Amino acid sequence: xxxxxxxxxxxxxxxxxxxGLYYNSCVVFDAxxxxxxxxxxxxxxxxxxxxxxxxxTPGDLGFKVFKxxxxxxxxxxxxxxxFPEAARLTAMKxxxxxxxxxxxxxMPVDEEGIDTTPGAWQVIQRGHAVxxxxxxATVNRIGFxxxxxxxxxxxxxxxxxxxxxxxxxxAEASKDREEILQAAIDLDVIEEARNTLAxxxxxxxxxxxQGLLKRYLTxx
Numbered sequence: 219x220x221x222x223x224x225x226x227x228x229x230x231x232x233x234x235x236x237x238g239l240y241y242n243s244c245v246v247f248d249a250x251x252x253x254x255x256x257x258x259x260x261x262x263x264x265x266x267x268x269x270x271x272x273x274x275t276p277g278d279l280g281f282k283v284f285k286x287x288x289x290x291x292x293x294x295x296x297x298x299x300x301f302p303e304a305a306r307l308t309a310m311k312x313x314x315x316x317x318x319x320x321x322x323x324x325m326p327v328d329e330e331g332i333d334t335t336p337g338a339w340q341v342i343q344r345g346h347a348v349x350x351x352x353x354x355a356t357v358n359r360i361g362f363x364x365x366x367x368x369x370x371x372x373x374x375x376x377x378x379x380x381x382x383x384x385x386x387x388x389a390e391a392s393k394d395r396e397e398i399l400q401a402a403i404d405l406d407v408i409e410e411a412r413n414t415l416a417x418x419x420x421x422x423x424x425x426x427x428q429g430l431l432k433r434y435l436t437x438x
Contacts, residue, residue: 221251226286228293230319232273233258242274242295244319249287257282259295260304266325267365267372270297283311289405292316299343299356303430309350310419314405318343318356323363323374336375347381351408351416353388354381355401360394383411 220227226249233243233256242259258277262270281304283292292313298304299318308316322339340356347354357378364371378391380401389401412419429435 220247220249224249224287226288226291228291228317228319230295240274241277242270243277244293244295246284246286246291246293248284254284254286255282257293257295259298261297261301263297281307281311283308283313289314289403294318296320296322299339299346302342302346302349305346305350305354309352313350313352314408315353315355315403316346316350318354320356320358320378321374322358323372325372336377340377340379343379344381344385344387347383348385348416349418351383351412351418353383353403353408356380357399360392360396383408383416 227247228244229247230242230244233241235241242262243256245256246254248254256279258279259274260277260281262274262276264271281292281294283290290312292308292311292315294304294308294316296319299320305316322335324335343354343356346352358376359374360376362371362373376391376393376395378399380388380390380399380403382388384407388403389399391397391399
């Protein structure tokens with residue numbers, strides 16, 4: 219299909235490496251139909267209604283960039299989107315666009331009107347676009363998925379979007395309708411942003427970030 223339509227396809231799958239060893243993965247096909255490789259989700263959440271740690275082991279391939287016909291793209295998956303380190307390392311490998319295939323929604327407690335997660339979810343990813351001077355394209359599903367044996371479940375909030383390197387929304391989908399979201403991407407804007415607003419790669423204090431290798435920092 220990628221070859222026929224001359225498009226790049228990012229496809230998610232439940233990857234089985236061996237009996238009892240599974241990954242939440244994406245494979246990437248270039249516009250000529252060639253297989254470029256796969257990414258295995260690095261951050262595995264454990265929340266009510268998700269239970270991903272029961273099914274998946276953390277990815278072991280590191281952060282990946284795929285050189286496609288149209289752009290150099292990075293692929294991160296869902297929970298990865300909350301971690302600035304993942305976006306940074308993917309951008310440092312040359313990603314011009316970071317794609318986030320996603321399935322995220324409200325839990326029942328959220329439906330009582332105390333949830334602000336959709337706003338935070340979009341803001342942090344638009345921040346990744348600004349901090350790394352790249353495009354971010356996030357795809358999220360819609361609809362309700364009940365918990366087995368219960369009327370409760372997850373209401374997915376949709377709102378797929380594309381952000382440019384200035385954190386501006388280029389395109390945004392609806393909350394409750396399936397649709398195809400298209401956005402024009404100007405790769406020249408990446409260099410423009412990095413030469414004006416985002417001198418962040420130049421100014422990074424790589425001699426001072428050893429603490430990032432620790433789980434948490436204490437005075438000791």
